[in-house]
Amino acid sequence: MDPIILAVIKKKFKFKDIKEVLQLAFPAMIENILQVLLGIVDTFFISKLGTEAIVGVGATNILMNLYIAFFTAVGVGTTAVVARNIGTKNIKKASHATQQSILMAVGIGFLTGFITLVFARQILEILGLEERVIEYTLPYFLVVAVPSAFLALMLVLSSALRGAGDTRTPMKVTLIVNVINVILDYVLIFGIVDFEGLGILGAGIATTASRLIGVLLILIFLNRKSSLLNISIKFPWTFDKILIKKISLIGYPAALERLVMRVGQLVYSAMIIKIGTDAYAAHNIAGSIESLSYMPGYGFAIAASTLVGQNLGAKRPDRSEYLGLLSNWLGTIFMVCVGIIFFIFARPLGLLFTRDEVVLKQVILVLRIIALVQPFLCITLVITAALQGAGDTRFPMYSTFIGIWGIRVIGVYILGFVFNMGLVGVWIAVASDLILRGVFLMFRYKRGKWKEIDIDINAKN
Template identity: 60%
Template sequence: MLAVKKQKSDYVSIKTILLLAVPAMIENILQVFIGVVDTYFVGRLGAEAIAGVGVTNLTMNVYIAFFLALGIGTTTVVSRYIGAEDNEKANHAVKQSLIMALLIGLLFGSINLIFSRRILLLLGAEYGIIEYALPYFLTVAVPSVFLCVNMVLSSALRGAGDTKTPMKVAIVSNIINAILDYILIFGVFSFSGFGILGAGLATTTSRLISVFLLIKKINSNGTKINILIFEQWRIDFEMLTSITKISIPAAVERLIMRSGQLIYGGMIIKIGTEAYAAHNIAGTIETFSYLPGMGFGVAAATLVGQSLGKKKENEAQRLGLMSYLLSTGFMIVVGAIFYIFAPFLASLFTKDESVINQVVQVLRIIALFQPFLCITLVITSALQGAGDTKFPMYSSLIGIWGIRVLGVYILCMKLGYGLVGVWIAYAMDITVRGVILMIRYIKGRWKNVSIS
């Protein structure tokens, strides 16, 4: 009888996790697809246009680190209050997150507007590229507040257990972005189009529409959170402190990873053009292995937070581990595809045999370490869902700077292992980080983290 009950409980848990994770996976795929569509259309304008978009995205990636961190704080706090069936506090937390999103977005937007040329120069853009990139930069980076609000609203819905709405909004956003890209870049009928400026307008318009759709959904009947715009809003410093306490370590963790990538990316350039090309191709393909982990990470963060809100600490731990195991199954399949079809996948991006051989070697290294990569994605999200954002930050500092950057320097610069050495350092990083994170999770000290 007990065995039957346990089987039924496991079945319900698996179903719950999949209902949260699959829409989140699809949403992540759609986010990647937006970038692919933009690159496709802008690429038809020429190399300067691609460079202009690329240098703008370097800036946006820094801002997105802060936006994502605020989203993590929002998911954590909202899921905890939803689990405790305190919808009023959950609504209040969303409002405070939105106030912070508006302040951060407007601050970054103002900096972009005032120092646009200096920022582009600092990123290494030549004067010719700056003149070409400026229209896109001003129409995407300056109104970045819409992206920040978009990410906070999506995070709030995920914290409430709704991953379908962000997915549906991402579908609409993709369609609108693609249509507007074509119309505003190249023009239709007698309208001649705006070139790269049109690409920026398309991106920002699709983000603005996404914000409108998310607010409409949140304020509709049947949702667990509600943020009526016409109600009186007030700043609650205690709630803002709770969200910030969770968000800041998550932001620092992202910056640790970004800065480390810049440093060892510079080392890879020194190896040679072919190695750098192979590294970028392998990294692009590897992105698809992240998607299951990110999707199940959303499920883990939501369910861990809600279970802790219900005071069910053991259930929180069980659901986090179950999310990891399900995600590992998906990622092992992806790893097997990488290993078996590595030559074919590499040939989709280049016909250079030397580059293909290097990509194949890298993809087969990546394939073998998918379970550890899965830990760094899902278990990190589970810890963050519990409000334990400091430990993943410390583990990233050790892994990225103490192992990956140092490993790339020793294996590539000193011992001459080339690109294989880079990805061996990567494998060492995710293995050590994965083990550290799993030990932390199993020990369960995160169960006692307070969000207030």
């Protein structure tokens, strides 16, 4: 067995390797925390406007998550291609790939924006919103979704930087954007001095304006001579059909994976509603608390994706495998610590959200189930990202499809309704999905077929 892989099994990690992973993971973790905090502040401000505002923003977020699935496709493809070329020290190709990804992001962003502009009302009606809520939500939805090219660019540009090994710039930009968004939110929603405020429309304008500022900040950084990815903002740019096809082929399974997951979540969420109001409330509370464990997971996932891609580009496949596994081990340590907190402090955490004993008891049980599967949740996040960084995006898509639809949705029905286990049955099904998916993903990773994937941007396949 290769000595590098043997080192992982024996857990004899070198300090410099741990440091390399942490230098990428920590800024990404902080960025994710900032995004969560922004969501909390946004929700707090919007809640002051009333129930219709909460429903309207929630509906918009559901739809934007569907758009994000397509933007993610470009982002995943960009990270893989940029990282591989950074690994070969071909900065020119990495920069060219970033330029083509920008063109793709703008194209997809304008397409989703145009569809929103033409069919906004019909899209909201599909969600089953009441007419008065649609009228209230429509301006916000248009202001946020029509200029979705800004969101697409933010995601893709950040993906390019991460592929180049720079997770600090996206973190810094996210911090600036979040501060701007909070300030604009308060001023535009509630008003200041003689300005009365615009309510929910103001929240939409604040969101779009902050995204535009974020895009400009990243473009300014990329146009600096000191930037590893030196992207000239001078036009015209030419389309590279071969490269665009390559990025798309790598990325589209990631988009399908995201869509499969989102639709599946909607289906089994509808089932949980039928179990009862208390169960649905407990499910949402537990899910909100569970999201805390995703923060370290996403950070180490980004580190794994970047390091695997770069070392494959440097023709060091064994080191790619080693660093991917190291990222997973470190992520597991962090997430197990979070799991211990969930298990021990389940009741105090639940009390932060509800005083209803019926709901609280269910929250406690669910949090303790979540605590036990943290290592497998880590694998689904980190090893999936490692495979995607190598360009192996189809297997994670297949595993997600089988896991969400073959285990979660069917399991929720069987355990929740047939065996009448309620919300505990639902989360046993979720845990079963995470365990089996984690095992299959790790098996795929250890087999190492992803090392043979050719994503040379000059290749014709």
